[in-house]
Amino acid sequence: MNQQENVGTEDVVNTPTPIPYPDELYRFDTVANSITGGFSSVSKTDIDYFHQNGYLVIEDAFTDKEIEEALAGMVYLMDGKKPDFRAIQFESKLAKRKDEMKPKERRDAIRKIFNFVHHEARLKALSEHAGLIRVLEQIMGDTPILFQDMALVKPPLHGTEKPWHQDCAYFNLAQGTTVVGVWIALDEATAENGCMHIIPGSHNEGPMIHFNRRDWQICDTDVPIDRDTMVPLSPGGCLFWHGLLHHGSPVNHSSERRRALQFHYKPASSDDISTQDRMDIFGSEGKDVDC
Numbered sequence: 600m601n602q603q604e605n606v607g608t609e610d611v612v613n614t615p616t617p618i619p620y621p622d623e624l625y626r627f628d629t630v631a632n633s634i635t636g637g638f639s640s641v642s643k644t645d646i647d648y649f650h651q652n653g654y655l656v657i658e659d660a661f662t663d664k665e666i667e668e669a670l671a672g673m674v675y676l677m678d679g680k681k682p683d684f685r686a687i688q689f690e691s692k693l694a695k696r697k698d699e700m701k702p703k704e705r706r707d708a709i710r711k712i713f714n715f716v717h718h719e720a721r722l723k724a725l726s727e728h729a730g731l732i733r734v735l736e737q738i739m740g741d742t743p744i745l746f747q748d749m750a751l752v753k754p755p756l757h758g759t760e761k762p763w764h765q766d767c768a769y770f771n772l773a774q775g776t777t778v779v780g781v782w783i784a785l786d787e788a789t790a791e792n793g794c795m796h797i798i799p800g801s802h803n804e805g806p807m808i809h810f811n812r813r814d815w816q817i818c819d820t821d822v823p824i825d826r827d828t829m830v831p832l833s834p835g836g837c838l839f840w841h842g843l844l845h846h847g848s849p850v851n852h853s854s855e856r857r858r859a860l861q862f863h864y865k866p867a868s869s870d871d872i873s874t875q876d877r878m879d880i881f882g883s884e885g886k887d888v889d890c
């Protein structure tokens with residue numbers, strides 16, 4: 600996400616021009632633990648695992664039919680079938696040609712769509728899935744409120760990096776709020792096409808200073824890369840992660856697209872803070888730090 604994007608303009612925009620990053624910023628030798636058996640198999644042990652490690656992976660959370668429906672809803676919005684929906688962000692390298700492209704090519708030029716749940720019932724359905732909500736309730740001990748929805752598309756050959764960050768650095772929510780991100784694979788998400796990478800347990804280490812570099816991000820030299828853990832997922836697989844967990848995703852060098860939905864939830868009892876309060880926590884201003 601972009602900083603403050605949760606406020607979100609409903610208009611077509613492009614991603615910034617991508618800046619290269621050091622290859623060693625991502626490791627590809629460790630894979631996250633996961634469970635199978637769908638949402639109904641989540642046990643108290645799994646919820647404890649989430650709190651200790653900052654994440655939980657369910658390999659088979661959604662059915663093929665649910666994923667097919669979500670993809671159809673996403674393509675419908677991408678193809679401009681709903682004229683009042685304009686929250687589409689293109690990969691900057693491809694954006695200038697977007698009006699000349701045929702629908703299939705144009706879909707593969709899109710990096711992100713957002714604020715879509717009120718425009719597309721098939722996408723909203725996933726965000727309200729009873730099994731998903733039950734897991735969130737167990738994690739939060741409260742009623743989960745959806746406050747951000749996005750589809751993150753890493754087009755073949757062009758999908759850009761999302762540098763390491765903590766999601767709470769983007770949200771004006773009080774410190775200590777259990778923000779939970781949910782990332783749902785719509786395509787096979789692999790090492791080659793830019794699957795999610797996480798640092799297990801890093802949510803226990805508190806807020807990190809973020810810098811405006813390639814994005815609003817943790818400084819590359821502050822990332823404990825030796826703990827980098829990949830989260831490859833098949834369609835219907837789902838990652839839950841804590842809003843303070845360090846995570847990011849490398850570029851898509853492959854010829855395969857990597858489409859995913861990402862929802863963020865906060866507990867109903869959570870309090871908002873100002874942008875200034877958030878920047879006092881996550882920003883570098885007035886602190887003797889450099890990147």
Ligand SMILES: O=C(O)CCC(=O)C(=O)O
Binds near residue numbers: 751766793794848861
């Ligand atoms: O889907 C991705 O590649 C990462 C997205 C992400 O971490 C974010 O938008 O916060």
